[in-house]
Amino acid sequence: MIKLFITIFLIFISAYSYAQKEFYIKEVILECSIPNGCERYKNRIYELKQQTLEISKIQEKTKNFLAEGLLNDLSLQIFEINENEAKIIIKMDPKRRVGKITIESNVQDINIQQIYKAFPYKMDDVFDAQTGIDAKKVLESYLLQKKIIVEKITITNSYYRDRIDFNIQLNIKKVIRVLDITINCQDSLIKKKITTSFHKFKKGIYDLSEIKIELEQIINDFKNNGYYNFQAAISEYFSESGDVKIVLSVEAGEIINFHLQGNYILDRREVLGFIKSFVRSNQGKFTFTELERMINEKYEEYGVYNTNVKTRNQTGVNKLGRKYTNYYLKINEGKKVPILTFTYYGNEKWSDQKLKKLYEKKATAMASRGYVDRNYLQQFSNIIKDGYLREGYVFAEVTDPKVVFADNYQSAGVEYIIREKQQVTLEKINLNNLDTDLALKIKETLINKAGTPVNLVELQTDLQTVLNKVRNEGYYFADIVNVDDPKLLQFDLSQTSAILNIDVKTGKKLIFHEVVVSGNITTKSEVILREVNLKKGDLINNEVIEKIKDYLLSTGLFSSIKISPVIQMRKEDSELYYTNLFIEIRERDFGALEVAPGYRTDIGVKLATSVTYNNLWGMNRALSLKLETNQRLDFDSFDDRRKQEEKRLFEYNAKLGYEEPYMFSLPIAFDGEVSQVRRRYYSFDADISRISTLFTKLFFSRKLSTSLRYKLEEIKPFDVTDLKDQDDYRIGSITPVVTLDFRDRNINPRKGSHLMLSCEYAHPAFLSQKTSELEINFMKMVSRNKFYYTIGEVTIAAFISMGFQQNLASDTDKIIASEGRARGFIPSREVFRLDGTDTVRGFDDTEINRLNDPQDLDIAEYVVGNKAFFANYKIEPRFVVAENIMVGTFFDAGRVYVNRFDPLKVRTAVGLSLKILTPVGTLDFDYGVKLKRESYSDGERDSFGRFHLSIGYF
Incomplete structure (x- = not known):
């Protein structure tokens, strides 16, 4: 006995030791029982290769595949190649998905679509033969309900790769057919219309539910056209053969029409709306008194009292022989009644003044103007009680309001009885x-x-x-x-x-053990795991899970994400549960082809197209090609010469981009692009060749981000007005950027702020041009800041941006005589202009970018050899008027400066904004009006205002 115990003990110790032994996994083989059935697991299985894991860990990882519920069976075999290396074979028997469903019947006119709906499996469902669903019985039950007698139902399965196709053969013994449909109606035209509607059922398979649906639609149509007494009943008569004859008995009743006179406060549509609703609910039976009382009550709901209605009617028969009754309503509309007194009884702790302030704080527009608003007065009873409950008067009671009207509704008094009781x-x-x-x-x-x-x-x-x-x-x-x-x-x-x-x-605390990923067919698990950012032993809570979900959604790879904590290890003597996070995802289509025609007020009509693939090699790397062209419809943003010439030219932007979210497996995003651009500027056009790279690092839950951009551009101007702009030049620059994002959401934020500071430094060390005739060496600093604050339903958005740039060229005194400029200056294309994000709405490009000097020069005409500045301010209260529509008013201000900065000396405009919410931002329709129009030395004068169409930027 002792020997047996020792033997068992040694076997147990040996097995345990083997399970804890680590192996370098040299080879991984996946054997799938059906072709293409294990695609969703390939990435995760082959990721085991070249890892060093304990056998128990390998077993644990493969068991997680079974937990997803998409496998019938799974087995794991581990072969030890040598002392430290192993080969593993994973055998999978996946559940199939439902493919094609084909239904055939010996009865040609049976409703196949309805049978599809009744069939318990749908295309793309996971087919599990072990669930016990008897598809044959489901169909038999459905057909029996429809009075279709089935002799035999045959369901055959066929397999193609990971799909199971169903072929359903219905051998129907007997169907009940509609032999005839008789319409009993005295009105021949109505009878003809109903006969036409029901003709489709004649000789067809009898389906009472479909007939009732058709009849209900006909009844509604007639009632909407004044036949408020319209009634119809169905009778069934079965023959010896089992088929049926349908008889519809129809009573159309009289036509009721309403003619209104005297309604000014409420329009005809509103009044007819509630009259028709009242008549329909009463089946067309009502008295003059009931109708007049209802209209008066409806007016009172709008705050209009003492409305008087006089009704007369006229009966007759029209040309078609149909009886009608015309009701002529003369409405003598009342008026809104001012409230002269509020009387409160029983309020000892609360003064009348406090109640008055509470009334005004919550009042509707009509109530705030001092008129009787019965709905608000009723609501105010609850508001008072709510206030008392907040202050500890748990047993307080407030009666409904008593409204006492003076003679002829000239004024009213309102009374409330309050029982405060004790404070708790x-x-x-x-x-x-x-x-x-x-x-x-x-x-x-x-x-x-x-x-x-x-x-x-x-x-x-x-x-x-x-x-x-x-x-x-x-x-x-x-x-x-x-x-x-x-x-x-x-x-x-x-x-x-x-x-x-x-x-x-409380239960026990959940602490993180590991992540189990399901559903990533193309995306590698590494992409998901790096967004989790948890260490073993970290606490798991709702906040953590929601943050992980947000991070995964921000990759743009997944259409749905479900994260569930699954307890992995339970120890009764521990206060902790080791927990796996089960992340179930559904991948998007990673490739996209987009074509986007559009219009912008600054660049005219445009057409953009792009081809993008967002998940190269399953690693969330993106490659994109974007092409855009536009044609300006006016020449307002050009200098005088170019305006007069009216030369049209297609602009374009062709850009090839590549994105890597984790450069060298570090949390640093890389974005590189090569582009060729043709763009029109104030006094010249230019072809621009550009190469740029951007590195971005996120900190502190992604609230802080830092980035560094390197950009190399070669600019070739043509159609030049000023000699200073005629030479080709090259700019190489680096731009560090710091961003703080405290917004509650990126699209349509309601609170928080977004702060950005950038500093571009162009220097010959970064390949900027430096020759005997031109040196490009400058610094450009920009700060753009957005703020959001919500009060009730109104969100106040504010935008403040400022910029400073300085020429750092070593030789700013040497003048190039032929061009009238210094050797070192800031090219006009790089000088600040108020456009794009910094637009001042209400101004066009040539109006807002004039300098405040005696010559009124556009800043593009000025040779900036020293410093330039800009300031831009916006404030915009906005509120939602419909699910995806906002309106707002705005105040914009801004100006550009050379050598001297005066941030309070700005041009200003006010206007209205209509915003349509879209997944990528708001589509803004803005119209701005200048607060002060100016005249210039060249004889021009500012326009009154300007319309702007753009994708919202704040």
Whole structure:
């Protein structure tokens, strides 16, 4: 017995030691039971190759595949090649997906589409033969319900790669057919119309539900056209053969029409709308008194009282022989009634003045102007009670308003009766089952505090706060178990104090063990794992999971992401659960072809197309080719010569780009592009060849980002007005950028800020041009800052941007006589202009970019040999008027400067903005009006205003 025990013990120790032994996985073989059925697992399986893992770890990783529920079976074989190397073979039997579903029947006119809907499997469903769904019985039950007698249903399966196709043969013994449809209706034209609608059912397979749907549509059509008494009934008569004859008995009733006179406050559509609704709900039966009372009540809902309605009717028969009744309504509209007095009874703790302020704070537009708004007055009862509950008057009562009208509705008085009762103080808050430090930390965040009046309105908010705080400590499955318990808030005998007892069931903390990924067919697991950014032993909570989900969505690779914590190891003597994060994803289509015609007020009509692939080698690398061309419709942004010539020229931008989100496996994004551009400027056109690279690093949960851009451009001007712009030149520069993003969301933010500071440095050391005739050496610093603040339904957006640039060339005094410029200067293309992001709405390009000097020069005509500046300010209150539509007003200001900066001396404009929300931003329709129009030395004068169409930038 002892020998057996020792033997078993040694075998156990040996097996355990073997399981803990590490192997370098030299070879991985995947054997799949069906062709192409294991594609979704290939990446993850072959990622095991060249890893050094314990056998237990290999087993654990392969078991995770079964947890996804898409495999019938899985087996793992490990072959030891030598002492430290192994080969593994993974055999998979995947579940198939449903492919084609073909339905054939010996009855040609059976509704195949309805049978498709009844069939329990749909295309692309995972087919699991073990679920026990009997597709044959499902179809038999459906057909029996439709009174179709089936002799035999044959379902055959065929397989193609990882798909299972279904072929369904229906051998139908008997169907009930509609022998005839008889319409009993005295009106021949109505009878003819209904007969035409029901003709499609004649000789067809009988389906009572379809007939009822058709009949309901006909009844609605007639009632909408004034036949409010229209009625129809279906009778079925079955023959000996089992077929059926349908009889529709129709009573059209009279036509009822309404003619209005005297309605000015409410338009005809509104009044007819509620009249027709009233008549339909009463089946066309009503008295004059009922109709007049209803109209008066509806007017009162709009705040118009003492409306008088006089009704007369006229009956007759029209040319078609149909009876009609015309109702002639003469509406003597009342008026809005001012409230002269508010009387409150029983309010000892609250003054009348406090109640008045509360009324005005919440008032509707009509109520705020002092008129009776019955709906708001009723609502104000609840507002008063809500206020008392917030201050601890738990048992307070407020009656409905009593509105007393003076004679002829000249004025009104409103009365409320308030029963305040006693105030309840919160004596103590007990957070049961939490340690003292955590309980104290949570109590500090609650709205309700010990020693203050109970705020019953915010109690639910406090309970949710407790739950969120506890869960964020890692108790992911924590719950409050006494939410519905009457003793949650326990009152003393006098009901003047209370104790809040919150019983928290924490469970155990979840700590991170590893990530299990499912659904990544093309994307490598590495791409997903690097976005998780968790170490073994880190706490798991909702905040962590939501952050991971946001990071994964930001890659743009996935259409859906589901993250679930799955407990991996349970130890009864531990306060922790080691937990796997099960990440289930669905990949997008990574390739995209886009064609985008459009129009912009600055560059005219445009056409853009792009070809992009966003997941090269499964590593979230992107390659894109973008082509864009545009044709300007006017010449307003050009100098006088070019305006007069009206020379048209297609502009274009061809760009090839490559993006690498993790350069050298480090969290540094790389973006490189090569482009060829033709662009029109104020006094010249230019062909530009450009190479640029950008490196970006994110910090602190991606709120802070830093980037460094290198750019090399060769500019070849043509059609030049000023000699200073005629030479070809080259600019090489680096631009460090720091960005802080505190917005609540990137698209249509409602709060927060976005701060950006950049400094471009162009120098011969970076391959900028330096010759005997031209030296390019300058610094350009720009700060653009956006701020968002929401008050109620209104979001106030503000934008402040400023720029400073300085010529750093060593020789700024030597003048090139032939061109009238110094050897070292800032090329006009690089000088600040207020356009694009820095546009001042209401101005065109040539108006806002004039200098404030006696010559009124455009800044592009000035040779900047020293310094230049710009300032731009915008403020825009905006609010949502529909699901994807916002409107707003704006104030814009800005100016460009040379040598001297005066940020308060700016041009200004105001205007209106209409914004349509899109997935990439807002489509803005703006019209701005200048606050001061100026006349210039060349005889020109500012326009009144300007329309702008653009994709929103703040």
